[in-house]
Amino acid sequence: MSDDVxxxxxxxxxxxxxxxxxxxxxxxxxxxxxxLNLGVEGMMVCGAxxxxxxxxxxxxxxxxxVAGAGAGLLLALLFAFISLGLQxxxxxxxxxxxxxxxxxxxxxxxxxxxxxxxxxxxxNLPVLSELPVLGQLLFSHDALVYGxxxxxxxxxxxxxxxxxxxxxxxxxxxxxxxxxMGINVLRWRYGATLFGGACAGLAxxxxxxxxxxxxxxxxxxxxxxxxxxxxxxxxxxPGRLLFGAYxxxxxxxxxxxxxxxxxxxxxxxxxxxxxxxxxxxLVIISRDQGRIRQNAPASIGKPFxxxx
Amino acid sequence: MLFSLQxxxxxxxxxxxxxxxxxLIMTLLAGLVLFGLLGIPAAEAFYxxxxxxxxxxxxxxxLGVKAAPLIIIAxxxxxxxxxxxxxxxxxxxxxxxxIAGAAVALWFYEVDAYFVLPLMILAGMAGGMLWAAIPALxxxxxxxxxxxxxxxxxxxxxxxxxxxxxxxxRDPDGFNFPESRLFHEAATMPVILPGTRLHMGFLxxxxxxxxxxxxxxxxxxxxSLKVTGAAPRAGRFAGFSQNGAIWFSLLLGGGAAGAAxxxxxxxPIGQLLPSVSPGYGFTAIIVAFVGRLHxVGVLFAGLLLALSYLGGExxxxxxxxxxxxxxxxxxLLLFFxxxxxxxxxxxxIPRGRRPVIDERTREASRNQPSQAHRSEGNT
Numbered sequence: 172m173s174d175d176v177x178x179x180x181x182x183x184x185x186x187x188x189x190x191x192x193x194x195x196x197x198x199x200x201x202x203x204x205x206x207l208n209l210g211v212e213g214m215m216v217c218g219a220x221x222x223x224x225x226x227x228x229x230x231x232x233x234x235x236x237v238a239g240a241g242a243g244l245l246l247a248l249l250f251a252f253i254s255l256g257l258q259x260x261x262x263x264x265x266x267x268x269x270x271x272x273x274x275x276x277x278x279x280x281x282x283x284x285x286x287x288x289x290x291x292x293x294x295n296l297p298v299l300s301e302l303p304v305l306g307q308l309l310f311s312h313d314a315l316v317y318g319x320x321x322x323x324x325x326x327x328x329x330x331x332x333x334x335x336x337x338x339x340x341x342x343x344x345x346x347x348x349x350x351x352m353g354i355n356v357l358r359w360r361y362g363a364t365l366f367g368g369a370c371a372g373l374a375x376x377x378x379x380x381x382x383x384x385x386x387x388x389x390x391x392x393x394x395x396x397x398x399x400x401x402x403x404x405x406x407x408x409p410g411r412l413l414f415g416a417y418x419x420x421x422x423x424x425x426x427x428x429x430x431x432x433x434x435x436x437x438x439x440x441x442x443x444x445x446x447x448x449x450x451x452x453l454v455i456i457s458r459d460q461g462r463i464r465q466n467a468p469a470s471i472g473k474p475f476x477x478x479x
Numbered sequence: 480m481l482f483s484l485q486x487x488x489x490x491x492x493x494x495x496x497x498x499x500x501x502x503l504i505m506t507l508l509a510g511l512v513l514f515g516l517l518g519i520p521a522a523e524a525f526y527x528x529x530x531x532x533x534x535x536x537x538x539x540x541x542l543g544v545k546a547a548p549l550i551i552i553a554x555x556x557x558x559x560x561x562x563x564x565x566x567x568x569x570x571x572x573x574x575x576x577x578i579a580g581a582a583v584a585l586w587f588y589e590v591d592a593y594f595v596l597p598l599m600i601l602a603g604m605a606g607g608m609l610w611a612a613i614p615a616l617x618x619x620x621x622x623x624x625x626x627x628x629x630x631x632x633x634x635x636x637x638x639x640x641x642x643x644x645x646x647x648x649r650d651p652d653g654f655n656f657p658e659s660r661l662f663h664e665a666a667t668m669p670v671i672l673p674g675t676r677l678h679m680g681f682l683x684x685x686x687x688x689x690x691x692x693x694x695x696x697x698x699x700x701x702x703s704l705k706v707t708g709a710a711p712r713a714g715r716f717a718g719f720s721q722n723g724a725i726w727f728s729l730l731l732g733g734g735a736a737g738a739a740x741x742x743x744x745x746x747p748i749g750q751l752l753p754s755v756s757p758g759y760g761f762t763a764i765i766v767a768f769v770g771r772l773h774x775v776g777v778l779f780a781g782l783l784l785a786l787s788y789l790g791g792e793x794x795x796x797x798x799x800x801x802x803x804x805x806x807x808x809x810x811l812l813l814f815f816x817x818x819x820x821x822x823x824x825x826x827x828i829p830r831g832r833r834p835v836i837d838e839r840t841r842e843a844s845r846n847q848p849s850q851a852h853r854s855e856g857n858t
Contacts, residue, residue, distance in 0.1 A: 209626065213810075249814070258484065258825065259817035262565060262626070266764055267813035274806020281801045388803070393634050400627050439642035446631040450617070453628060458621040476484060 186382050188420025190374040192319040194398035195412050196326050197370020204363035205343035207472040209265025210250055211371050212395025213272020214243040218375030220280040223386045243372020251364040258474050283386040315377050327409040343468035346475035400449045404456050406466040422448045484825040494822040499769055502815035509811050527797045532789035540675035545788045548739035548759040550684040550781035553766035554691045554774050555735030559728030561772050563708040566729050568629025569736040570760025571636035572607040576737025577744045579606025581751040584666040595665045607737015608730050615729040619722040644753050659751035668746040680742035692774040765813045
């Protein structure tokens with residue numbers, strides 16, 4: 172493979188991995204607070220359609236990003252109200268959110284099908300982006316790619332090096348203890364859930380603005396669910412999550428290149444790869460029950476309501 | 480917060496039954512708002528969605544056609560949900576069943592024998608069970624979350640179906656269209672109402688409701704499943720096998736979904752197409768919840784959600800709305816139901832109001848002899 176092809180491949184891996192990074196890092200924070208939001212797919216697909224619609228109407232990329240994050244945030248608020256405020260089953264509410272989000276996005280986006288958009292502008296960092304190979308690889312992406320790295324670093328720093336992060340983890344591990352320390356458990360869980368929603372919205376926004384700049388019904392194609400699996404794969408650690416997202420990005424790009432190399436496998440089998448890889452990875456990580464128990468937030472998915 | 484929740488002394492029986500009705504009313508109101516936003520007169524939309532589809536005998540029979548797979552899948556899923564087994568991949572199991580059953584139909588193409596259809600049904604169930612056995616194995620053997628594995632397998636099944644109709648099962652005389660041959664007479668479901676598409680599958684659905692109701696209310700197996708879901712620790716002490724519950728729930732769900740998939744391809748569709756279900760496997764999850772995880776409730780919920788499909792189709796034709804409206808309504812219904820369910824276990828107390836003191840609580844505290852009194856009696 173020549174340098175050019177290699178660089179191009181690596182660039183497509185970055186674009187495939189970025190939405191996974193956003194969706195998964197958001198869900199990681201949600202789960203760290205003890206909440207399991209299975210609605211990532213629904214929030215993501217609504218983020219995609221909202222940001223695309225806003226960009227199409229206003230021409231402003233920044234407004235599009237804000238709209239995507241806002242859409243995810245609003246849906247997460249709905250989820251939080253029902254599962255935290257009203258104590259409904261988190262699993263069922265998350266599923267409802269996914270079904271609702273997919274329907275709503277298809278309804279909202281029916282006028283947008285088939286419109287093309289030139290994609291987010293690349294931010295070419297001066298001087299650095301002119302370096303051979305590395306310049307193109309590292310320093311000429313759109314702002315959301317840089318943002319994803321900064322977000323992972325910020326989440327890592329917040330979780331493990333700030334008082335707030337300690338509080339959030341306490342809320343996820345032992346809400347009773349946190350409550351008796353005077354921490355408002357529900358408020359922290361609301362906050363984490365909304366953050367996760369905004370991140371899922373950004374993930375969708377990246378899909379419809381950069382990965383494939385257009386709107387197709389159901390365009391997330393299960394990426395929200397893969398992001399959920401990635402959180403388990405990363406055993407709830409931001410660093411490993413970044414690695415996992417790039418691993419999955421590579422797998423989903425692999426299918427395109429195998430065909431380009433002329434290997435005769437029906438395309439459908441290649442398209443199965445990301446889903447099969449998700450299953451395999453889940454099995455490998457989960458079989459070590461001790462490791463999961465050690466790393467998973469102890470109270471994940473369990474409702475908590477302060478007794479008045 | 481604008482309100483706080485106060486736990487009831489006992490779950491409210493009234494709200495167990497009334498919550499789905501309240502959710503339905505809320506969904507209708509939300510629907511009116513939605514149609515308002517889309518600029519469609521409420522009465523017209525309401526008529527197109529809920530009245531027109533069932534205003535004829537044919538419409539009613541179509542309701543049964545749509546309800547059959549929903550009821551079959553949701554009845555089986557609700558058993559698993561009660562046992563705490565989250566099989567979210569019924570859509571994939573439905574597709575696997577459709578492929579397996581279609582394979583038998585095509586293998587015996589133009590063989591006019593009575594055994595073809597029963598064999599197809601068996602193959603459909605086996606296909607669905609096989610697809611569901613994967614998450615069961617991965618869960619019991621490797622502790623892998625069945626929600627994620629069963630869901631991922633749905634995407635895999637959809638791709639497998641696409642491969643089948645583009646490749647091995649494509650109609651050799653079909654001008655390269657991605658579809659199989661039309662199933663012949665002996666390989667299609669008998670119609671129970673002449674002139675309509677209502678097939679045997681609807682009777683199977685009713686029978687399954689009865690069987691599952693008996694299973695849950697009259698057998699030890701049903702009891703052990705309910706205990707395992709409601710109180711896993713108690714279930715373990717009683718010697719009920721957790722792994723057994725996982726296997727049983729997933730195989731039951733997979734078998735039912737597989738049969739439902741076969742009924743679709745051998746019934747209303749009549750051949751294998753790139754898409755064999757408008758998301759019945761996912762909607763069945765909503766049906767199970769709206770039906771309170773109870774077979775009889777599922778029967779009514781299945782008819783209701785079937786109406787949402789018919790309404791969506793009718794609104795598409797007469798109002799030019801996208802079919803996606805169906806998904807919006809289904810999601811809203813489940814949201815409202817989950818929200819209304821809070822009233823079963825809790826009282827909602829608006830901010831600034833004092834918690835209600837139960838008549839029973841007061842009575843209980845009055846009847847309790849005080850500590851001092853009791854120690855007096857001992858001496």
